Amino acid sequence: MSVSGFAAPWWFLLVVVVAALVVGYVLALRSRRKRTLRFTNLELLERVARRGQGRARHVPAALLVVSLLLLTFALAGPTAEQKVPRNRATVMLVVDVSLSMKSTDVEPSRLRAAQDAARSFAEGLTPGVNLGLISFAGTATVLVAPTTERGGVTHAIENLKLAQSTATGEGIFAALQSIESFSAVVGGAEGPPPSRIVLMTDGKQTVPQDEYAPRGAFTAAGMAKQKDIPVSTISFGTSYGSVEIEGKQVPVEVDDTSMREIARLSGGDFYKAATAEELKRVYDSLGEQIGYETKEVDNSRPWVALGTIALVGAAASSLLIGQRLP
Structure with a gap:
């Protein structure tokens, strides 16, 4: 008591x-x-x-x-602090689908492990949270707009397809636009619901190469900070990963430094996951943070x-x- x-x-x-x-x-x-x-x-x-x-x-x-x-x-x-499920919030899950996700340094592959963890995250998120999904490689695609229906999100996660290049900034910008569009519709007297972006990627941005470019990841992170939408980054993979491209083994080392900087610039949190189990734990932790809030209750x-x-x-x-x- x-x-x-x-x-x-x-x-x-x-x-x-x-x-x-x-x-x-x-x-x-x-x-x-x-x-x-x-x-x-x-x-x-x-x-x-x-x-x-x-x-x-x-x-x-x-x-x-x-x-x-x-x-x-x-x-x-008397009042006490208690964790209660959020009845309004918006989360955009932004997943890297560049070719580096084929790497098998995380069994059975980075992509498969990411899909399993993301699906578990979506299914376990509290019902009051609106969840959307974006995939990005050379460009970003909004696969599912924010919704409380989890079926469409999990289906889209299972059907993620790999493509060339890594445009991390485009993924963040697409998430910001999707959140703004959704907030304009659902925002009432209380204002728009609190929002967050969860960005999971395994490599360094390649399009554009300068992360401070107008469409770069760091510029997008700064924009997210201005809009009070923190970006929680998950750097997924190991330092020894590689993929075969045109018959050659190409190293695909994770870029923890950039992910940490995106989180810092946006006011979010940085997470490191080198195994499927670690990735699942990160998503579980995020689910607790996002899906619940601490309130003073009677x-x-x-x-x-x-x-x-x-x-x-x-x-x-x-x-x-x-x-x-x-």
């Missing part, structure tokens, strides 16, 4: 009333004792006085005080329950010990 704050702390003023009741109870006991001591016929007093109660006679009063304190705590509106119910139990205990003990209600 963790507590992080109170919605109506002024209810704690009732503690003063509870303290006054305790003082009144103590004074009443003392007054009763004085009246008893003035009883001159001690033999008769011993016969009519209640026997066997001792300290137990204070149990009902103590439970009643505990109950009042617990219910006062509940009235003050946490008064446990205190109401405890206060009620203490109140019932006070009544029951009063009947058992004193044959009356407090």
